[in-house]
Amino acid sequence: MIICVCRRISDREIARHAHAGMGFDDIQLELGVATQCGRCEGSARDLVSQCSATCPSANISLAADLALGPSWNTQAA
Numbered sequence: 001m002i003i004c005v006c007r008r009i010s011d012r013e014i015a016r017h018a019h020a021g022m023g024f025d026d027i028q029l030e031l032g033v034a035t036q037c038g039r040c041e042g043s044a045r046d047l048v049s050q051c052s053a054t055c056p057s058a059n060i061s062l063a064a065d066l067a068l069g070p071s072w073n074t075q076a077a
């Protein structure tokens with residue numbers, strides 16, 4: 001089903017990104033959902049929340065990656 005008519009983005013596409021651990025803001029940046037008329041934003045956010053709730057391990061691994069910090073900066077004095 002198409003969630004974002006303006007950008008022709010489906011629920012499957014949003015769900016796939018959410019299951020990969022991306023939050024709404026990241027998905028919006030990646031796909032462009034809710035960047036034109038904005039009518040799809042509520043539905044898209046709900047879908048991301050549902051997917052995040054059903055697949056918490058993806059978010060945990062993302063949080064763990066963020067906690068490690070940037071590896072390029074470990075040698076800086």
Ligand code: FES
Nearest residue numbers: 004005006037040
């Ligand atoms: S329906 Fe998504 S921006 Fe218009």
